[in-house]
Amino acid sequence: MLITTRRRLFMGIGAAALGATATLAVQPAAVADEARPSARTFQECRGLTVDKHAPVISTASVFVKASPKTVWRLHTNIDNWSSWIPEITPAQKKTPGPLRPGSVFEWSPQGMHVTSTVKKVRTERCTAWAAPVNGIAGVHLFTFKPVKGGVIATTQESWSGAPAEADIPGNQASLDTGLRDWVNRLKETAETQHACH
Template sequence: MMNNITDDGEAGVDVSAPVVSRHSVTVTASADAVWRILTDIDAWTTWLPEIPYARLETPGPLAPGSVFRWSAAGMEIESTIVQARPQERLVWRGYGDGPNGVLGVHVWALTPAGDGVEVSTEESFAGPPVDADPAQFQGGLDATLARWLDRLKRTAEAATAS
């Protein structure tokens, strides 16, 4: 589970986890604009109102091993960057509410698409709380990722228009 390396050498979600969600959207903005929004973790609260706080703990640009702390869905989360390829791919993993809580692995992928970028996101959830009620976690994760993509699209397109 630690690495989740796919056949093509990419870090990815845990496809054997009880909960896996995948969503995508086309954003009429540059990959650079989308990347800046995604990787400015300290500013997540400005476009993701359900996140009360988010703070990068490791100084400098995001890189494998960078740590950030945040809160979502009532969980305190510590995440570590697994892969960061600017304007292309961002992967992190972390525990919500500690090692006996929810283990999430999240992937963001940006692919050129016409006059914008296709933004795909996927996340896996595992751990004792997920095992106890996978249907609730699946529904919550599906709704959250769809909302995040919609907000990312609106934020990036508004920034590009101004």
């Protein structure tokens, strides 16, 4: 179930772990430690990471029992995000072709209009995008690590700027909740699709 504070998550763009770290419990136990980033771990996508000095930084990670191809397809099919994350409808890629550096997409979390620009991509391994939204500079990373039986999907996001600093505990809680929800939905959808095949 989503809460209204997710509005803050989806107006943002990116991620990493600093201070409070939100991490999902994962299965099987053999990959649990690997899917639980430490409080000072910063994910990277082709050398790009989040703003390590941002006042709000969060991480969520989960084990997905599905193929890397299935997880990647769901993650990068932005035009279809609304089928599993309806709160961001509409979401639409504006740049034709596969997701790549310079690709632009628009989405409408909680009725707001956001334009994000992809900065880095490594097929089936990671994406990073950024966008300024209502005075918040956000950086959002997703990383995908193939492991036995599936993929560890991690999302990290950082928020900086006056609105982020105005309520750090509230923004942190909202971002933590939103990122946990995002990866949990990715897990549920990917595992359902994987089981159908």
